[in-house]
Each structure stands twice: as structure tokens, then as C-alpha cells.
Amino acid sequence: MPKVIAITSEKGGVGKSTLAVHLAGAFAERGLHVVLIDEDGRVGSSLRWAARAAALGTPAPGHSAPRGLDFPVLGPDDIKPKKLADLDVLIIDTEGRPKRKELRQLAGRADLILVPSATSALELDATRELLEFLSDETEAGRKTRVVLTRVPPVGRAGEEAREDLRDLGITVCNTLVRLYSAYQKAAELGTLARDVRDSRAEAAWDDIKQLSRELL
Numbered sequence: 001m002p003k004v005i006a007i008t009s010e011k012g013g014v015g016k017s018t019l020a021v022h023l024a025g026a027f028a029e030r031g032l033h034v035v036l037i038d039e040d041g042r043v044g045s046s047l048r049w050a051a052r053a054a055a056l057g058t059p060a061p062g063h064s065a066p067r068g069l070d071f072p073v074l075g076p077d078d079i080k081p082k083k084l085a086d087l088d089v090l091i092i093d094t095e096g097r098p099k100r101k102e103l104r105q106l107a108g109r110a111d112l113i114l115v116p117s118a119t120s121a122l123e124l125d126a127t128r129e130l131l132e133f134l135s136d137e138t139e140a141g142r143k144t145r146v147v148l149t150r151v152p153p154v155g156r157a158g159e160e161a162r163e164d165l166r167d168l169g170i171t172v173c174n175t176l177v178r179l180y181s182a183y184q185k186a187a188e189l190g191t192l193a194r195d196v197r198d199s200r201a202e203a204a205w206d207d208i209k210q211l212s213r214e215l216l
């Protein structure tokens with residue numbers, strides 16, 4: 001059976017879909033068989049992300065087509081149980097602000113719960129709150145890791161947030177996913193930061209590759 005990685009957070013707009021799409025891309029690049037499930041019914045941003053490259057249509061002469069995604073993005077009901085067995089990794093992109101009951105269910109289904117969080121005081125507070133609940137649930141707590149994202153590339157805000165959370169006993173990924181516009185461009189084009197024209201595209205992709213190695 002595949003390793004199931006669920007991505008959730010207390011707040012919306014923290015970078016769940018960005019992380020889900022890019023992690024799936026990094027696993028696929030390593031030759032792993034990966035599927036991304038989009039369970040965010042309201043926005044469906046991973047599904048829309050995947051649809052965007054196709055929707056952009058044929059490029060003008062002299063321009064290359066956006067590369068798109070080289071792994072499937074499916075809706076919650078599109079995955080056949082038979083297909084699951086062949087997978088190495090299943091990534092679940094969820095809607096933000098899950099109800100407590102939904103979180104418990106997620107913990108039951110996932111091997112790993114990733115909680116992206118930016119380093120602002122507000123987001124760290126929300127993340128701490130979510131982690132507090134999860135740590136009361138022994139199974140869920142064990143499976144949960146925070147990943148700091150949208151980390152300012154300059155300064156030490158990421159490192160400091162990582163240490164502060166760890167001091168509270170929270171498991172935090174070593175890798176800091178930094179704030180780069182390459183991710184926004186990738187979302188607009190329906191592709192990965194790796195494949196956009198941007199001077200920091202490689203730096204962005206390096207963060208993701210490092211995180212993927214840390215997780216599996």
C-alpha cells in the first residue's frame with residue numbers, strides 16, 4: 001500500500017495546494033508512482049492547477065508550451081481501490097480549517113499529516129492551536145509534522161520559528177520552504193516551480209526536493 005501523506009492546516013491560504021502539487025512532482029521526478037487527491041471541494045485548487053496548463057492552449061510560435069504536471073490529480077471519488085495498491089505515494093490536499101472529527105478521520109487514513117505554516121505570529125498561533133488538538137489524539141499527534149513555508153529567504157525567521165515550535169515539543173521538518181514568486185508563477189501556468197522561467201526557480205525546486213527526501 002502507498003504511503004499516505006495528508007496536508008491540512010488551521011487557516012486557508014497557507015500553501016497547502018502549493019506544497020501538495022510540488023511534493024507530488026518531486027516524488028514523481030524520483031520515479032515514484034504518485035497520485036494527488038484533491039479533497040478541497042470548495043476551491044479544488046489542485047485539480048484546477050492540473051487543468052490550467054491544458055486550458056492555456058497552444059502557445060504562440062516560438063514559445064514553448066507549459067509542461068504541466070507529470071502525475072495524476074484526482075477528485076476524492078475518482079480513485080479506484082485497485083489502483084491504490086500500485087502506488088508508492090498518495091498525497092491528499094484538503095480544505096483548510098478542518099473540523100475536529102474530520103481531522104481524526106484524516107489521521108486514521110494517513111501515515112503522515114503535514115501542516116504547512118508561515119512564520120508570521122498569527123499563522124504560528126493557528127498552527128500551535130491545531131497541533132495542540134492533534135497531540136491530545138495520540139495517534140494523530142505521532143503522525144503530524146509542521147513544515148514551515150513562505151519563509152522569507154533573507155533573515156532567520158524560519159530557523160527561529162522552527163526552534164520555537166520544537167521547544168514546545170512539536171515535530172517540525174528541517175527543510176524550510178522559502179517564499180519565491182516561482183511558486184505563484186507555477187500555479188498560474190499549471191506547472192511546477194522547476195519548470196517556470198524565474199531566476200529563483202531552481203532555489204524553489206531545491207527546497208521541495210530536500211523536503212521530499214526528508215519525508216520518504
Ligand SMILES: Nc1ncnc2c1ncn2[C@@H]1O[C@H](COP(=O)(O)OP(=O)(O)O)[C@@H](O)[C@H]1O
Nearest residue numbers: 012013014015016017018150178179180183184
Ligand atoms: N513558498 C511559497 N512562496 C511563495 N508563494 C507561495 C508559497 N506557497 C504558497 N504561496 C502562494 O500563497 C497562496 C496560497 O497558496 P495555496 O497553496 O493555494 O494555499 P492553500 O492551499 O493552503 O489555500 C498562493 O497564491 C500561492 O501561490
Ligand SMILES: [Mg+2]
Nearest residue numbers: 016017040045
Ligand atoms: Mg488549497
